[in-house]
Amino acid sequence: MTAVGIDAIEIRTGKLKLDLAETFAPAQGDDPGKYTKGLGLHASSFPDVYEDIVTMGANAAHRLMERKGLSPQDIGRIDVATESAFDNSKPVSTYIAGCLEQVYDGDFHHANKGERKFACISGTQSLDDAYNWIRAGRNRGRSAIVIATDTALYARDDPGEATQGAGAVAMLVSEEPSLVELSAEQGFGSADETDFLKPNQQFPSVDGKRSVNVYLARMREALDDYASVAGDIHPEDYPLVPFHTPFPGMVRKAAALGYRHIVRGTDVEDLLAEEIGHQPMPEDFETDDEWHAAIKEYTDALTETERYQDWYADTIEPTLDIARHVGNWYTGSVHLARASGLKHAREHGRELAGQQLLVASYGSGAQAEVHAERVVPGWEAEIAQLNIDEQIRNRHELTFAEYEQVHDVHNHDQESDAEEFTAPEQEFVFDGWGRMGERKYRYVE
Numbered sequence: 001m002t003a004v005g006i007d008a009i010e011i012r013t014g015k016l017k018l019d020l021a022e023t024f025a026p027a028q029g030d031d032p033g034k035y036t037k038g039l040g041l042h043a044s045s046f047p048d049v050y051e052d053i054v055t056m057g058a059n060a061a062h063r064l065m066e067r068k069g070l071s072p073q074d075i076g077r078i079d080v081a082t083e084s085a086f087d088n089s090k091p092v093s094t095y096i097a098g099c100l101e102q103v104y105d106g107d108f109h110h111a112n113k114g115e116r117k118f119a120c121i122s123g124t125q126s127l128d129d130a131y132n133w134i135r136a137g138r139n140r141g142r143s144a145i146v147i148a149t150d151t152a153l154y155a156r157d158d159p160g161e162a163t164q165g166a167g168a169v170a171m172l173v174s175e176e177p178s179l180v181e182l183s184a185e186q187g188f189g190s191a192d193e194t195d196f197l198k199p200n201q202q203f204p205s206v207d208g209k210r211s212v213n214v215y216l217a218r219m220r221e222a223l224d225d226y227a228s229v230a231g232d233i234h235p236e237d238y239p240l241v242p243f244h245t246p247f248p249g250m251v252r253k254a255a256a257l258g259y260r261h262i263v264r265g266t267d268v269e270d271l272l273a274e275e276i277g278h279q280p281m282p283e284d285f286e287t288d289d290e291w292h293a294a295i296k297e298y299t300d301a302l303t304e305t306e307r308y309q310d311w312y313a314d315t316i317e318p319t320l321d322i323a324r325h326v327g328n329w330y331t332g333s334v335h336l337a338r339a340s341g342l343k344h345a346r347e348h349g350r351e352l353a354g355q356q357l358l359v360a361s362y363g364s365g366a367q368a369e370v371h372a373e374r375v376v377p378g379w380e381a382e383i384a385q386l387n388i389d390e391q392i393r394n395r396h397e398l399t400f401a402e403y404e405q406v407h408d409v410h411n412h413d414q415e416s417d418a419e420e421f422t423a424p425e426q427e428f429v430f431d432g433w434g435r436m437g438e439r440k441y442r443y444v445e
């Protein structure tokens with residue numbers, strides 16, 4: 001079977017930065033440790049006044065196409081995943097194609113375009129769509145561009161405010177990919193939940209604490225489902241496990257649950273038992289409360305063991321490097337985690353070719369998905385092309401008053417203007433409104 005997977009990745013961050021410890025925490029009257037240690041976040045990215053989900057997505061896709069030497073006729077699909085769309089009919093992918101057509105000869109008239117919605121998991125679902133399209137032999141030798149783009153804003157003073165972020169990840173999905181080959185096996189954990197939703201409103205209604213528990217419950221189901229088709233999962237089989245990362249503290253909880261779950265009944269649990277005993281089993285307890293207390297105690301002890309901490313440091317921590325400095329990118333978040341882990345591995349000389357990543361996506365509402373990806377020989381050359389460190393370094397750092405202004409500018413319910421904080425250069429920018437209420441864009445040389 002021909003390999004199908006991700007051939008190239010590009011990341012585009014919003015060009016503004018809010019430092020959580022230095023700027024946000026004092027203004028909120030909070031201890032900075034709540035953000036840096038508790039949530040695991042140092043800063044959030046925000047879009048400048050001329051940036052939005054279209055410009056970030058188009059700028060990421062443009063660099064991707066330039067780098068891979070592609071022209072519009074090489075692309076048979078443009079799929080956009082977002083939960084920040086501003087139009088209930090016209091998809092963001094048409095805007096992005098329109099932007100790209102400003103700078104390329106030729107057009108995307110024969111490319112299928114769409115927009116996927118299922119909270120943060122729709123980026124992974126768009127990858128599935130591209131994968132299935134190629135597998136079905138409908139691609140005529142062409143590749144797909146999948147773009148996950150979001151401006152993840154919360155209402156001011158919502159507990160989610162500290163986890164905000166903005167950016168886009170563009171991925172080229174092709175036959176014989178240069179980065180990772182996607183597995184045919186997938187596991188799902190999906191249920192009708194009301195943990196985080198936007199019923200025709202820009203900012204989410206969130207039951208924050210419940211959303212954390214729903215994430216964990218659906219992820220456990222997806223792991224079970226994946227194991228039922230792919231066979232038992234052993235933690236040492238996967239050098240990196242990128243999770244959907246609304247904030248690194250969420251992944252700290254998910255990784256502990258996942259590890260505990262997959263080592264149950266294995267040699268690893270036996271080795272751990274010498275230190276912390278075997279995992280408590282529900283049948284040994286009379287009430288749910290007693291069982292939950294015992295499992296919490298076991299998990300706390302597990303995360304203190306050297307074996308777990310070594311696994312976490314090698315397998316999870318590298319996937320969080322970028323998220324710590326940019327916040328939640330919703331649909332792009334798990335794809336940022338994959339890129340972050342691979343980037344860290346390249347910088348530390350880890351040899352991953354032929355090894356598998358276990359990728360764990362999640363979307364509120366709610367659904368988790370788990371699949372594996374085989375790293376392709378030569379992956380380092382592709383990952384070396386990322387310029388995200390430079391983008392992160394070059395962001396304009398906002399004062400708190402500027403942050404308030406920027407939040408208002410991007411609030412659809414406010415009429416608010418602000419001067420741009422950075423000067424656009426060789427990029428697509430928002431250029432005002434058209435006669436039918438459409439957004440307009442232009443390329444700045």
Ligand code: CAA
Nearest residue numbers: 031033034037038039120159160208209211212215246364
């Ligand atoms: N030093 C160190 N740690 C501190 C601290 C300090 N001074 N102060 C607090 N902390 C710790 C807390 O103990 C807590 O850690 P634990 O959860 O491990 O106990 C952590 O910092 C956060 O503190 P709080 O729980 O008090 O924070 P909060 O209630 O204000 O907000 C939240 C947390 C509810 C998750 C909020 O950020 C939120 O609503 N976020 C949006 C929803 C979200 O991201 N949910 C995640 C799952 S849903 C999903 O993944 C989809 C998605 O992308 C949105």
